[in-house]
Amino acid sequence: MFENLFLSEKAHTIFTSDNFWFGANNLVGNWSWMDNTPFDFSDWGKGEPKNISNCGAVRIQDGKWITDDCFNAKPFICKTYMPPILSTTTTTTTKTTTIKPTPSAQPCSDPWKYYDKTKSCYKILNNLNWQDANNACFKDGGGHLASIHSLDENIFITNLIPFNPNYHQCSNPNLAWFGLYTVDNEASWNWIDNTPFNFSDWAPGRPGDSGFHNCGLLHGTNCGASYGKWGDGMCDAIVGYSVCKKPAFS
Structure with a gap:
């Protein structure tokens, strides 16, 4: 619930539209998240989901969820996860060095x-x-x-x-x-x-x-x-x- 309210509040300060896309969809016959995490929370508005449209959006006014045609253009909010920071320390100093990942010399990593x-x-x-x-x-x-x-x-x-x-x-x-x-x-x-x-x-x-x-x-x-x-x-x-x-x- 906190995350839902947080997104609505942020969207209200950024977007001028009435609603925005998020990661809920019904493309395979049941509502689920695009990132495959458990669909263990919902906050549908009254009469939703209509199940005649396959993608979910959030109403900025109240944070409630609605359904809409997936091909309608809307602003959207992305979510990513903070990667772990790899670090090394020496025995003679407390200085920490961050190691940045480097791409492979090959165009694709195995098994790609x-x-x-x-x-x-x-x-x-x-x-x-x-x-x-x-x-x-x-x-x-x-x-x-x-x-x-x-x-x-x-x-x-x-x-x-x-x-x-x-x-x-x-x-x-x-x-x-x-x-x-x-x-x-x-x-x-x-x-x-x-x-x-x-x-x-x-x-x-x-x-x-x-x-x-x-x-x-x-x-x-x-x-x-x-x-x-x-x-x-x-x-x-x-x-x-x-x-x-x-x-x-x-």
Whole structure:
């Protein structure tokens, strides 16, 4: 409760809008935090959450939470954690020296894999739903589930995924989440990293129009489409793989 009031008070002195974005969302069918911490507190306004919009905002006037379309532009508040300070001391003086982290000589630290055409790093996760996978990507260096902007990038990513060629079913163990999602019943698709949607590689008949297959999947073998083609699925499904992406070290 204190943190909620603190944010509202700060927002009142900074923003001129009526409300602002924070990290609550309903993209996978239940309200949760983007950083994957437990959703153990809420302060919804009267009649909320409406559950017709998938993102949460805070009313500056009273600090109550409301829901709104995720694509409406609003000011927002970010939260980060203070990293531990590494220090060394000598035996002859009380002077403390702060050691600043230095980037790796390689563009990507292990187990991330570098792709020169996008200047990005990629990593494969196992057995997660879409939002948990995206949260795990974000916790590891500020990444997201991967956006894909060319056929070459699609092929590179598909080849990273250890799909089992001997698995003879088109089911969750041989599918992979990436950063594609929709919030308008599949009328339009977007990337979770907010980059332009300028490339697609859908399998025949996809995306469907079920209204509840709101997250993008990469097909492994035996899914009635070429290896690496895109499908759509229920965001809360746990699938075999997920693909993270983040910028390489500059």
